[in-house]
Amino acid sequence: MANIKELARKPELLTGGHRLCAGCGAPIAIRQVLSAVKNPIVISNATGCVEVSTTIYPYTAWNCSWIHVAFENAAAVISGVETMYRSLKKQGKVTDDYSFIAIGGDGGTYDIGMQALSGMLERGHKCLYICYNNEAYMNTGIQRSSATPRGADTTTNPVGKAAAIGKIQEKKDLTAICAAHGVPYVAQASPAYWNDLITKVDKALNCGGASFMNIIAPCHRGWRYNPEDTISMARLAVQTYVWPLYEVENGKYRITYRPKEKIPVSDWFKSQGRFRHLFKPENSGFIEEVQKKVDASWERLEKLETL
Amino acid sequence: MPKIIARTGDDAVAEAMRQINPDVVAAYPITPQTEIVQFFSDFVANGKVKTELLCPESEHSAMSACIGASAAGGRVMTATSSQGLAYMWELVYIAASYRLPIVMPVVNRALSGPINIHCDHSDSMGARDSGWVQIFSENIQEAYDNTIQAVRIAEHANLLLPVIVTLDGFIISHAMEQFEILDDDTVQKFVGEYKPEYSLLDAKHPITYGPLQLFDYYMEQKKQQHEVIKSASSVVLQIASEFEKISKRKYELFEEYRMDDADIGIVVLGSASGTAKTVADKLREQGLRAGVLKIRLFRPFPAAELANSLSHLKALAVLDRSDTFGGLGGPVFEEVCASLYNYQFPDGHKIPAVNYIYGLGGRDVTLDHIEKVYRDLEGISRTGKINNLIQYLGVRE
Numbered sequence: 157m158a159n160i161k162e163l164a165r166k167p168e169l170l171t172g173g174h175r176l177c178a179g180c181g182a183p184i185a186i187r188q189v190l191s192a193v194k195n196p197i198v199i200s201n202a203t204g205c206v207e208v209s210t211t212i213y214p215y216t217a218w219n220c221s222w223i224h225v226a227f228e229n230a231a232a233v234i235s236g237v238e239t240m241y242r243s244l245k246k247q248g249k250v251t252d253d254y255s256f257i258a259i260g261g262d263g264g265t266y267d268i269g270m271q272a273l274s275g276m277l278e279r280g281h282k283c284l285y286i287c288y289n290n291e292a293y294m295n296t297g298i299q300r301s302s303a304t305p306r307g308a309d310t311t312t313n314p315v316g317k318a319a320a321i322g323k324i325q326e327k328k329d330l331t332a333i334c335a336a337h338g339v340p341y342v343a344q345a346s347p348a349y350w351n352d353l354i355t356k357v358d359k360a361l362n363c364g365g366a367s368f369m370n371i372i373a374p375c376h377r378g379w380r381y382n383p384e385d386t387i388s389m390a391r392l393a394v395q396t397y398v399w400p401l402y403e404v405e406n407g408k409y410r411i412t413y414r415p416k417e418k419i420p421v422s423d424w425f426k427s428q429g430r431f432r433h434l435f436k437p438e439n440s441g442f443i444e445e446v447q448k449k450v451d452a453s454w455e456r457l458e459k460l461e462t463l
Numbered sequence: 464m465p466k467i468i469a470r471t472g473d474d475a476v477a478e479a480m481r482q483i484n485p486d487v488v489a490a491y492p493i494t495p496q497t498e499i500v501q502f503f504s505d506f507v508a509n510g511k512v513k514t515e516l517l518c519p520e521s522e523h524s525a526m527s528a529c530i531g532a533s534a535a536g537g538r539v540m541t542a543t544s545s546q547g548l549a550y551m552w553e554l555v556y557i558a559a560s561y562r563l564p565i566v567m568p569v570v571n572r573a574l575s576g577p578i579n580i581h582c583d584h585s586d587s588m589g590a591r592d593s594g595w596v597q598i599f600s601e602n603i604q605e606a607y608d609n610t611i612q613a614v615r616i617a618e619h620a621n622l623l624l625p626v627i628v629t630l631d632g633f634i635i636s637h638a639m640e641q642f643e644i645l646d647d648d649t650v651q652k653f654v655g656e657y658k659p660e661y662s663l664l665d666a667k668h669p670i671t672y673g674p675l676q677l678f679d680y681y682m683e684q685k686k687q688q689h690e691v692i693k694s695a696s697s698v699v700l701q702i703a704s705e706f707e708k709i710s711k712r713k714y715e716l717f718e719e720y721r722m723d724d725a726d727i728g729i730v731v732l733g734s735a736s737g738t739a740k741t742v743a744d745k746l747r748e749q750g751l752r753a754g755v756l757k758i759r760l761f762r763p764f765p766a767a768e769l770a771n772s773l774s775h776l777k778a779l780a781v782l783d784r785s786d787t788f789g790g791l792g793g794p795v796f797e798e799v800c801a802s803l804y805n806y807q808f809p810d811g812h813k814i815p816a817v818n819y820i821y822g823l824g825g826r827d828v829t830l831d832h833i834e835k836v837y838r839d840l841e842g843i844s845r846t847g848k849i850n851n852l853i854q855y856l857g858v859r860e
Binding site for chain 2 (some may be wrong): 196198200207208211212213214215216218219220221222223224225226228229231232233234235236237239240241242243244246247249250252254271272274275278279
């Protein structure tokens with residue numbers, strides 16, 4: 157359990173002055189992640205919103221060692237950094253204990269970076285991979301990714317006369333894919349539940365192996381809601397069961413937060429412009445269909461918890 | 464004491480890597496480079512090196528990991544061939560622009576398609592403008608010697624650039640040859656310890672690697688890369704002269720073989736240089752003044768020195784083991800022509816120069832092929848007339 161007073165006094169590793177949008181979910185999530193870090197760290201950042209907005213030369217918003225190389229390889233780069241750390245530590249050339257974190261958006265993680273992520277997990281580098289998941293390619297202007305949910309309107313699967321629901325395909329369950337690697341720690345988190353998130357980061361960094369966290373990071377530009385509602389969105393995602401908070405620790409599933417009252421998914425769809433078309437007559441039945449799937453996913457998660 | 468031993472080229476390069484004893488090696492297997500990684504993995508498994516070996520899931524991740532490892536402040540090596548180098552392409556450029564002294568033997572193999580596993584230079588030529596220093600090897604001895612020198616060149620304080628050392632796939636990598644291996648201690652002393660100025664693992668001095676540079680800074684950064692690689696020639700010569708002291712073997716930017724009084728000459732790189740020298744010797748016996756210029760340093764291209772060395776020829780052929788498809792000819796031919804164009808000949812004359820593309824996908828280049836080139840040159844030197852500017856050597860028409 158984190159103590160918020162202590163956390164608030166910790167020096168920020170991602171400082172203000174970066175150029176992310178006001179109300180962006182990503183830096184809120186990342187600052188929470190970094191508040192759990194105790195050792196010196198190295199961050200490897202995939203190309204994306206966070207990368208382009210925090211290191212516009214000759215400025216940097218990072219008060220820790222940070223490297224960006226390309227879009228799809230944050231996990232491979234951090235693997236290299238961590239391997240060099242082990243080599244130099246073994247030789248006595250580095251004495252401090254370090255933590256290693258890779259950060260990527262959903263495009264850089266679910267899609268183009270998935271192979272490198274899988275490699276990092278399989279090789280068991282002592283690194284935490286953080287996906288700040290805003291469910292589309294927001295940096296290039298809201299294109300669909302494999303994290304985009306079915307029914308969302310994006311610029312590459314726009315709603316049109318011949319495309320009533322927008323994206324047809326379901327989003328990929330990357331958290332489950334990562335868990336299937338058999339690594340010691342995998343979790344889903346939301347910045348609306350900061351204590352849950354920070355506790356998970358602490359567990360991940362101390363799990364003794366590779367770890368992965370999928371963090372919902374609402375984007376008001378892409379999702380179309382008011383910028384001040386980012387944390388409300390991050391909470392609603394959890395309360396509607398669209399984004400369950402759970403962890404898989406050494407193979408053991410555990411739901412880490414159970415909403416007291418389940419809010420229907422229609423409230424989720426109502427809250428964002430990207431889903432507005434789902435309420436049109438031609439899409440009748442769609443929301444009920446999604447509700448059934450969300451319910452089934454939750455039931456499945458509850459079953460997994462009993463294993 | 465140095466010893467004469469018989470090894471394949473891959474084995475010799477792996478021995479050089481063992482003696483260099485890098486902090487991290489990250490490499491992915493591809494024919495004909497695979498044996499380098501295999502032999503080296505044996506050294507790791509048997510505690511003969513202190514290296515942490517990272518076996519990534521692709522060449523893309525291999526070079527990504529090398530970049531991360533090198534930025535973390537230690538000595539890093541990898542090796543690849545063909546598609547592997549092509550798959551690394553975007554990272555190869557990034558490694559050079561981040562000024563990371565990674566050393567990478569490239570066992571030259573033809574690029575797909577169609578898929579082929581044998582030698583040509585299309586792979587490393589594809590990386591010629593990436594900002595890496597590129598050194599070509601004629602034989603196993605040179606592949607071994609160049610690998611050791613590459614570490615010092617890459618890490619030179621005035622340079623800090625990644626270096627590719629090439630060896631021809633199968634012809635050098637899998638053929639067994641005698642070569643002289645230096646003592647482990649001698650190599651260790653020669654390469655010394657790498658002390659980086661910046662490291663990601665310096666908690667007191669956090670650094671940002673790879674920020675966004677737009678139109679206000681990008682161009683200055685590129686100009687710096689341009690300046691620094693230009694200065695690599697003098698570093699290559701300095702390291703060669705230090706290496707000569709421990710090995711008694713002399714290396715330069717290129718090798719001039721019977722060029723002093725030559726009328727006709729062939730410019731070539733890699734293993735075909737040996738074939739060209741043999742033919743030059745034979746034709747010399749017949750009274751033809753034939754010479755060979757073997758390029759060692761291809762990047763940075765030693766344009767002025769090379770043009771000066773060729774300036775007395777009456778006719779010249781450039782042999783290319785790859786094509787540029789729609790360019791002037793092969794990539795070496797383009798470089799040589801550009802070098803000659805900018806050379807100030809005292810009387811304003813021009814050397815007739817022709818191009819032969821040979822050995823693609825491992826096609827054998829024979830003594831007869833090279834002799835035909837010299838015979839063509841002899842005709843051109845007499846008449847001053849070029850009938851075929853670019854020819855494919857040893858191809859079925």
